[in-house]
Amino acid sequence: MLMLLPGPVQTRPEVRAVMAEDIAPWDDEFRAEYAAMRPRIVKVAGGVEGEHVSLPLPGCGHMVVEAAIRTFVPAGGRLLVVQNGGYADRLARLATEAGRIVVPLHHPDNEPCPPAKLEAALAANPEVTHVAVVVSETGTGIVNDPAVLGPVIRAAGRRLICDAVSGFAALPFRIADHPECDVVVFTSNKCLEGLPGFGFAVAPIARLEQCAGNAGSWVMDLHDVYRHALRDGWGSFRFTPAVQALRAFRVAMDLYDAEGGQPARLARYSRNRDVLYDGLQALGFRPYVARENQGPIIVVVHQPDHPNWDFARFLRGMKARGVIVSNHFTTKAPTMRVGCIGAVDADDLRFALAQMDATLQEMGIRHRAAA
Numbered sequence: 001m002l003m004l005l006p007g008p009v010q011t012r013p014e015v016r017a018v019m020a021e022d023i024a025p026w027d028d029e030f031r032a033e034y035a036a037m038r039p040r041i042v043k044v045a046g047g048v049e050g051e052h053v054s055l056p057l058p059g060c061g062h063m064v065v066e067a068a069i070r071t072f073v074p075a076g077g078r079l080l081v082v083q084n085g086g087y088a089d090r091l092a093r094l095a096t097e098a099g100r101i102v103v104p105l106h107h108p109d110n111e112p113c114p115p116a117k118l119e120a121a122l123a124a125n126p127e128v129t130h131v132a133v134v135v136s137e138t139g140t141g142i143v144n145d146p147a148v149l150g151p152v153i154r155a156a157g158r159r160l161i162c163d164a165v166s167g168f169a170a171l172p173f174r175i176a177d178h179p180e181c182d183v184v185v186f187t188s189n190k191c192l193e194g195l196p197g198f199g200f201a202v203a204p205i206a207r208l209e210q211c212a213g214n215a216g217s218w219v220m221d222l223h224d225v226y227r228h229a230l231r232d233g234w235g236s237f238r239f240t241p242a243v244q245a246l247r248a249f250r251v252a253m254d255l256y257d258a259e260g261g262q263p264a265r266l267a268r269y270s271r272n273r274d275v276l277y278d279g280l281q282a283l284g285f286r287p288y289v290a291r292e293n294q295g296p297i298i299v300v301v302h303q304p305d306h307p308n309w310d311f312a313r314f315l316r317g318m319k320a321r322g323v324i325v326s327n328h329f330t331t332k333a334p335t336m337r338v339g340c341i342g343a344v345d346a347d348d349l350r351f352a353l354a355q356m357d358a359t360l361q362e363m364g365i366r367h368r369a370a371a
Contacts, residue, residue, distance in 0.1 A: 002323045002344065004352055006138045006166055006298045007061075008189050008196045009342025012255060015194060015248045025243040031235030037250055038234055044192075044253070044262075045184055045202035046174025053208065055201040055225045058241045061165040061187045063220070064199025066094040068161050070215040071222040072182040072207070073130050075099045079161070080121060080128045082144055085109045085137030086330025091163060095132070099216065103128050109137065109331060110289045112144050115152045122156040130159045130182070136167030136297045139330035139337075140288060143295040146173055146181070154180035159207075166190050167297050169256065170265045170341065175202055182207050183222070188245055191265060191297070193343050194252035197245030269296040272340035272349050279353035280338070283360060288335050297341055303334040308364045311336070317359035323352045 003010045023030055041054035057064045069091075073079050079100050081092045084107035092102045105121045107113045113133075122128060131153050133144050146162055153160050160181040164173060168186030175181050183203040188194035201222050208226055215221035219239070228238050259265060273296040281287065285301035287294070303311060311334070315327050326337040338352070360366075 001319075002348055002352060003342065004323060004325050004339045004344065004349075006190075006326065006337060006339045006341070007187075009193060009339065010344050011193055011195060011248075011252070012343045014255065015251050015343075018247045018251055019195065019244045021244070021247075023243045023247060025237055025241055030243070030247075031233065033235075033250065034237075034246060035233065035235035037246070037253070040253055041200055042202055044169055044256075045186075046176050047202050048176050051205060052175060052202055053205050053226055055203060055208075055222045056241075056246070057199045057201065057220075057222070057225060058197065058239065059199050060196065061185070061190075061199055062090065062094065064185045064187070064201055065091055065163050065165065066098060067199070067215070067217075067220040067222050068163075068183045068185050068201055069095045069100060069132070070098050070217055070220050071211050072159065072161060072203075072214065073100050074214050075216055076101065077130070078103055078125070078128045080105055080125060080131045080158075082107065082113045082118065082131065082133050082149070084111070084113055084144070085134060085142065086139035087137055087163075087166075088132075088134045089330075091132055091134060109140050110142060111293050112142055113149065115148050118149055119152045119156070122152070122158060128158060130161055132161040132163060134163045134165075135173070136164070136171060136295055138166040138298065140300045140335075141295045141298040141337075142289055142293050143167065143171060145171075146178060150178045150180055154178075161185075166341075167295065168192070169262055170269050170296065172262060172266070175204075188249040188252070191269070191341050192249070192252050192256060193341075194249035195245045197242030198249060266296060268345060269340045271346045272296070272344065273299060275346045275349045276338055276340060276353070279349065280356075283353065283356055284365075285336070288331065288333075298337050298339050300329075300331070300335050300337050303336055304365060306365050310363070313363060314359055317362055318355055321355040321358060323355045325352075
């Protein structure tokens, strides 16, 4: 089965194979294996060992995003959220339910937030201490580039919480180049092509050490993850982890390095995006995001306005032909999301497009020029 999702993504057989073994997470050999991963994680994030630290947290991306908010924004603190997509809306909910005050900065979900708009919002809200940015908006595929928004945040004397979950390790980012950044968060899946089960944060140690007691949660406290490692060792865990997923992540990082790291992964996903964007239009689908704003993580198109269109039937037809695409959307208008990421290449995307063609024909939907 070919999975073209924004996550979980298609993975390599080598990654899946290591899940077959039972592992004791407190075994000395595995503790050493885990400890060796942590500086590698810092390196992928563009951090400096000794100045930045990796903070693994078992769970999904939403969990590590909430942990970052709780750890770095004190209870009752004000957090400006750049809200131009469904996942930014989710981030705002996580912050609100954690007792933080969200100041929303709304913008259309099919284009990045302009830096001038963020600058004006920060000037109008001097009580805001942090800005949360979803770098790759998983609902539409747009990119809010930290290289563009980060300098605005830095110039205003505010701090950045960087939700890089769906684009990390493909989109360029170096935390050492962003002194305004308190934390960047991501997962073991998505562009690193591991298996689901772990979230990760990378943060400056100096900032993290100032955040004791902020979280209001034992599980969601990244400062406590750091304190535990200092006390019990870098290969230790606070709670029983998704240990097989962690070993699979180590294999995924090996494959990432062998491919050529971030530049190579971005190049492959960009080729996938281009094939998919053009191919969907050729099939009559209308893009939701203009080409110049379409990131390399996921392509989103409007569902056809055709009397024979039935999204559930389309999904069943695609699965019967060996392809799975996302079965839900976060936009107000009905859309369809197709992932460019995971262990897939342009030939896989061409195969998927051929299956879409066959499925549409089976549904009685003939090709028409995209509006």
